[in-house]
Amino acid sequence: MGWARCVICFLAVCLHTCVCTGLPEPKSRTHCELGKFPCGNLPTCLPLQLQCDGKEDCSNGADEVNCGDNNGWPDHLQSQVVNPSLDSAGIPRDCHLDLPVVPYLCQCIYTHIKCEKLGLVSIPANISQDVTRLNLQHNLIESLQNNSLGKLTALRSLNLRGNRIRTLPAGAFKGLTNLGQLYLSENLLETLPAGAFQGLQRLKWLYLQRNELKSLHADVFQGLNSLNWLDLRFNSLQNLPSGLWCDHMPALLWLEMEGNDIEQLTSSSFTRCSSLTVVNVRNNSLKSIGRDTFTPLSSVWELDISWNSLAPLPIGTFNGLGHLKLLNLSYNSDMILSLDLFFGLDNLTSLDLRGLEMSQDCQHSRVLLSLENLHFVYFDDFSYCRYALQARGCSPKSDGISSLENLLALEFLRVVVWVLACFTVLGNSFVILGRLLIKNENNMHSLFIRNLCAADLLMGVYLIIIASRDVIYRNEFIQHALSWQESVLCQFSGFLAMLSSEVSVLLLAYMSMERCLIIVFPFRTMEPSTRQNQTFIACIWLFGLLIATLPFLIQDSTCFYGSSSVCFPLHLRSPYGQGWVYGAVVFIGLNLCAWFIILLCYVCMFVSIHRTRMRTTGQPTHKADWIGWRFFFIVLTDSLCWIPTVVLKLLVLHGVNISETFNAVIAVVVLPINSSINPILYSISTSNFKDGSLRIFRTRRQSLSRIVTGNSAGNTNMSARTSLDQGNPEGQVLVEEKESTL
Numbered sequence: 001m002g003w004a005r006c007v008i009c010f011l012a013v014c015l016h017t018c019v020c021t022g023l024p025e026p027k028s029r030t031h032c033e034l035g036k037f038p039c040g041n042l043p044t045c046l047p048l049q050l051q052c053d054g055k056e057d058c059s060n061g062a063d064e065v066n067c068g069d070n071n072g073w074p075d076h077l078q079s080q081v082v083n084p085s086l087d088s089a090g091i092p093r094d095c096h097l098d099l100p101v102v103p104y105l106c107q108c109i110y111t112h113i114k115c116e117k118l119g120l121v122s123i124p125a126n127i128s129q130d131v132t133r134l135n136l137q138h139n140l141i142e143s144l145q146n147n148s149l150g151k152l153t154a155l156r157s158l159n160l161r162g163n164r165i166r167t168l169p170a171g172a173f174k175g176l177t178n179l180g181q182l183y184l185s186e187n188l189l190e191t192l193p194a195g196a197f198q199g200l201q202r203l204k205w206l207y208l209q210r211n212e213l214k215s216l217h218a219d220v221f222q223g224l225n226s227l228n229w230l231d232l233r234f235n236s237l238q239n240l241p242s243g244l245w246c247d248h249m250p251a252l253l254w255l256e257m258e259g260n261d262i263e264q265l266t267s268s269s270f271t272r273c274s275s276l277t278v279v280n281v282r283n284n285s286l287k288s289i290g291r292d293t294f295t296p297l298s299s300v301w302e303l304d305i306s307w308n309s310l311a312p313l314p315i316g317t318f319n320g321l322g323h324l325k326l327l328n329l330s331y332n333s334d335m336i337l338s339l340d341l342f343f344g345l346d347n348l349t350s351l352d353l354r355g356l357e358m359s360q361d362c363q364h365s366r367v368l369l370s371l372e373n374l375h376f377v378y379f380d381d382f383s384y385c386r387y388a389l390q391a392r393g394c395s396p397k398s399d400g401i402s403s404l405e406n407l408l409a410l411e412f413l414r415v416v417v418w419v420l421a422c423f424t425v426l427g428n429s430f431v432i433l434g435r436l437l438i439k440n441e442n443n444m445h446s447l448f449i450r451n452l453c454a455a456d457l458l459m460g461v462y463l464i465i466i467a468s469r470d471v472i473y474r475n476e477f478i479q480h481a482l483s484w485q486e487s488v489l490c491q492f493s494g495f496l497a498m499l500s501s502e503v504s505v506l507l508l509a510y511m512s513m514e515r516c517l518i519i520v521f522p523f524r525t526m527e528p529s530t531r532q533n534q535t536f537i538a539c540i541w542l543f544g545l546l547i548a549t550l551p552f553l554i555q556d557s558t559c560f561y562g563s564s565s566v567c568f569p570l571h572l573r574s575p576y577g578q579g580w581v582y583g584a585v586v587f588i589g590l591n592l593c594a595w596f597i598i599l600l601c602y603v604c605m606f607v608s609i610h611r612t613r614m615r616t617t618g619q620p621t622h623k624a625d626w627i628g629w630r631f632f633f634i635v636l637t638d639s640l641c642w643i644p645t646v647v648l649k650l651l652v653l654h655g656v657n658i659s660e661t662f663n664a665v666i667a668v669v670v671l672p673i674n675s676s677i678n679p680i681l682y683s684i685s686t687s688n689f690k691d692g693s694l695r696i697f698r699t700r701r702q703s704l705s706r707i708v709t710g711n712s713a714g715n716t717n718m719s720a721r722t723s724l725d726q727g728n729p730e731g732q733v734l735v736e737e738k739e740s741t742l
C-alpha cells in the first residue's frame with residue numbers, strides 16, 4: 001500500500017515536470033508567436049504576411065524597414081513607362097503655341113500628341129514636325145509608310161502599342177534620330193527585316209513584347225548603338241537572335257525574353273554580350289544550357305531562368321559570374337540541384353531555389369555558407385535554411401515541425417512530446433520491472449510483453465532525446481540545425497526510433513499470430529514451444545537491427561536519418577529523395593502487412609470466441625461486449641498509428657501536398673503514440689484489469705501485482721475463482737481463459 005502511493009506520487013511528479021519542461025517560457029515583451037513578427041521595439045505583433053507588403057502596418061513603420069529584396073522593379077518601371085500619363089483633363093485641344101498643326105480629334109499638350117483609340121488606320125498626315133511625343137496606341141494601323149514618320153525629327157517617344165502592324169519596312173524609322181523610346185508591343189509582327197531599326201541611333205528602350213515573332217536575325221538590330229533595354233517578352237521565339245547580335249547593341253543592359261519558346265542556350269548565345277546586366281529567360285522551354293553559356297556575361301547581376309524544364313546543370317555553369325547578385329532558378333521541375341553550382345558567386349545576394357529538387361550531397365552542403373553576401377534565399381523546404389544561416393531572409397520560415405527558432409515549433413507539440421516520452425518510458429519500464437520483480441514467470445506471454453515493452457522503451461528514449469534537444473536549442477535552433485542533423489546523436493536517435501517502431505510492429509504481428517493459433521485451435525498442439533518463440537523473438541530483433549542499420553551501410557546516413565530535424569526518416573517532404581525505396585518498403589510494405597496480419601488474427605479470434613460462447617451459454621453475455629470492445633480498440637489504435645503513415649506515404653509518393661502541421665503531428669505524435677499505449681493495451685488493460693480494479697479495495701496488494709504483471713500472473717486463479725464463484729460449467733472456464741490470454 002505504501003509503495004503504491006509512492007509510485008503514484010512519483011508518476012505525478014514526473015508528469016508535472018514533463019509538462020512544465022515542454023511549456024514555453026514566459027514571453028518577453030517583443031516575442032511574438034509563430035507566424036507573427038514584432039513591430040520593432042513595440043509590443044505589437046502582426047501576421048508575417050504584412051511584413052514588407054508595401055504598406056506601413058506598424059505605427060512606427062518597422063514592418064517596411066530593410067525589406068531589401070526588391071525584385072520585380074522592372075515590372076514596376078514597366079508600368080510607369082508604358083503608360084506615359086498625359087492628363088486628359090483640361091487639355092487644350094489647340095496647342096498652336098507649341099504645335100501649329102495637329103491631326104483632327106487628337107489631343108495635345110505642349111509638344112505631346114495623343115491619338116488614342118481613334119480607329120486610325122494609318123499614321124495621320126499633317127503632324128507638326130516639332131512633336132516630341134506621339135502616342136498612337138490602340139488604333140488599327142496596319143503598316144508604316146516609308147516616309148510617314150521620317151520628318152518628325154524631334155520625336156523622342158513613339159507609341160504604336162496595340163495596333164495591327166504585321167511587318168515593318170526596312171528603314172521604317174529612318175530619320176527619327178532623336179527617338180529614345182519605341183513601343184511596338186501588342187502588334188502582329190511575325191518577322192523583322194534586317195535593318196528594321198536603322199537610323200535610331202539614340203534609341204534606348206525598344207518594346208517588342210506580345211508580338212508573334214518566331215525568329216530574329218542578328219542584323220535586325222543594326223544601328224541600335226544606344227539601346228539599353230530590349231523587351232522581347234511573350235513572343236514565340238525559339239532561339240536567341242543568331243550570330244553576333246550583341247555587336248549591334250554595345251550598350252545593351254537589359255534583355256527580357258520571358259514567355260518565349262527558347263529551348264536551349266549554347267556557348268554562342270551571349271557572345272560579346274558583356275554589357276548585359278539583367279537577363280531574363282523566365283518561362284521558356286529551356287532544356288539545357290551549354291557549358292560556357294554565361295561566361296561572356298561578365299557584368300550580369302541578375303539572371304532569371306526560372307520556370308523552364310532544365311535538366312541538371314553541369315558544375316561550373318555559373319563560373320565567372322562574380323557580379324551576379326540575383327539568381328532565380330525556381331520551378332525547373334526536372335532539375336536536381338547540387339549546391340556546388342553556386343561556388344564562387346561571391347556577390348550573390350538573392351537566390352531563389354523554390355520548386356527544385358536538391359541532390360543530397362551532404363559533403364558540399366556548406367557551399368552556400370561561404371557566400372557572404374547572400375541575404376535572401378528561397379527554398380521549398382525549411383530545413384535547407386540551415387545551409388544558408390547568414391541569410392537574413394530565408395524562406396520558408398518553418399516546416400511544421402521546426403522553425404528558425406525552435407526544433408519543435410508548435411507549443412502543443414512540445415508538451416505532447418514530453419508527455420508521450422514520459423508515458424512511454426515510465427509505462428514500459430514499469431511493466432518490464434514489474435514482470436522482472438514478480439517471479440511467476442516462465443510464461444510465453446510475459447516474454448512477449450517484456451520484449452514489446454523493451455522495444456517501446458527505445459521509442460521513449462528517442463522522444464526524450466528529441467524533446468531535450470528542443471529545450472537545449474530553444475530560440476536559436478537554426479544555428480545548430482546543420483550540426484544537429486549531422487551529429488551522431490541524431491543518427492543514433494533516428495536508429496532507435498526505426499528499430500523500436502519496426503520491432504514493435506513485428507512483435508505485435510507475431511504475438512497476434514501466436515495467440516490466434518492457440519485460441520482458434522485450442523485442443524491441437526499448435527502452440528510453438530518456448531524455444532521456438534525465443535528464436536523467433538531473437539530473429540525479430542535481428543531483423544529490426546538490420547532494417548535500422550541498413551541506411552548506415554548503403555548510403556550516407558546523415559542524409560537519411562538527418563534529413564529532418566526530428567531525425568525520423570519518414571521523408572514526407574521530399575518523397576523521392578535518396579533512399580526512398582527503402583522508406584517506401586519499410587513504411588508501406590512492412591507496416592501494412594503487419595497491420596493486415598493483426599487485423600486478420602483478431603477477427604479470427606473474435607469469431608472463434610464468439611462461437612465458443614454461443615455454444616456454451618447459448619447467448620452472448622455482457623462480458624462478450626467488453627471483449628468485442630477490446631478487440632476493436634486494439635485494432636483501432638494500431639490502425640490509427642500506422643494507417644495514416646501508410647496513407648500519407650502513398651499520397652506523397654503520388655505527388656499530393658501534405659499540410660505541414662499534419663506532417664509534424666504524424667512524425668512526432670502519431671507514430672510514437674503506439675509505443676506509449678502498448679503497455680496499457682497489452683498488459684495493464686487486460687480483462688483482468690477490470691476485475692482487478694474492482695477488487696482493488698479488498699486485496700490491494702494482490703491486484704496491484706496483477707495489474708503490473710498483467711493477465712498472465714493471475715489469470716488461471718482469477719478465472720478459476722470467477723467460475724467457482726458463479727458456479728459456471730466448465731465451458732465458461734475455457735472462455736475466461738481465452739479472454740485473459742488476449
Ligand SMILES: *[C@@H]1O[C@H](CO)[C@@H](O)[C@H](O)[C@H]1NC(C)=O
Nearest residue numbers: 101102103104124125126127
Ligand atoms: C494637310 O495639310 C495640307 C496643307 O498644309 C492641307 O491641304 C490638307 O488638307 C491637310 N490634310 C489633313 C488630312 O489635314
Ligand SMILES: *[C@@H]1O[C@H](CO)[C@@H](O)[C@H](O)[C@H]1NC(C)=O
Nearest residue numbers: 143144145146147169170171
Ligand atoms: C517604300 O519605299 C520603297 C523604296 O524605298 C518602295 O519600293 C516601296 O514601294 C515604298 N512603299 C510604300 C508603301 O510607299
Ligand SMILES: *[C@@H]1O[C@H](CO)[C@@H](O)[C@H](O)[C@H]1NC(C)=O
Nearest residue numbers: 259260282283284306307331
Ligand atoms: C508561363 O507561361 C504560361 C503560358 O505560356 C502561363 O500559363 C503561365 O502562367 C506562365 N507561368 C509563369 C510563372 O509566369
Ligand SMILES: *[C@@H]1O[C@H](CO)[C@@H](O)[C@H](O)[C@H]1NC(C)=O
Nearest residue numbers: 071282306307328330350352
Ligand atoms: C523567381 O521567379 C519566380 C517565377 O518565375 C518568381 O515568382 C519569384 O518572385 C522570383 N524570385 C525572385 C527572388 O525574384
Ligand SMILES: *[C@@H]1O[C@H](CO)[C@@H](O)[C@H](O)[C@H]1NC(C)=O
Nearest residue numbers: 321322323324344345346347
Ligand atoms: C563583387 O562586387 C564588387 C563590387 O561590385 C566587385 O568589386 C567585386 O570584384 C565582385 N566580386 C567578384 C568575385 O567579382
Ligand SMILES: *[C@@H]1O[C@H](CO)[C@@H](O)[C@H](O)[C@H]1NC(C)=O
Nearest residue numbers: 440713714715716717718720
Ligand atoms: C492459484 O490457486 C491455487 C489454488 O487454486 C494455488 O495453489 C496457487 O498458489 C495460486 N497461484 C497463484 C499465483 O496465486
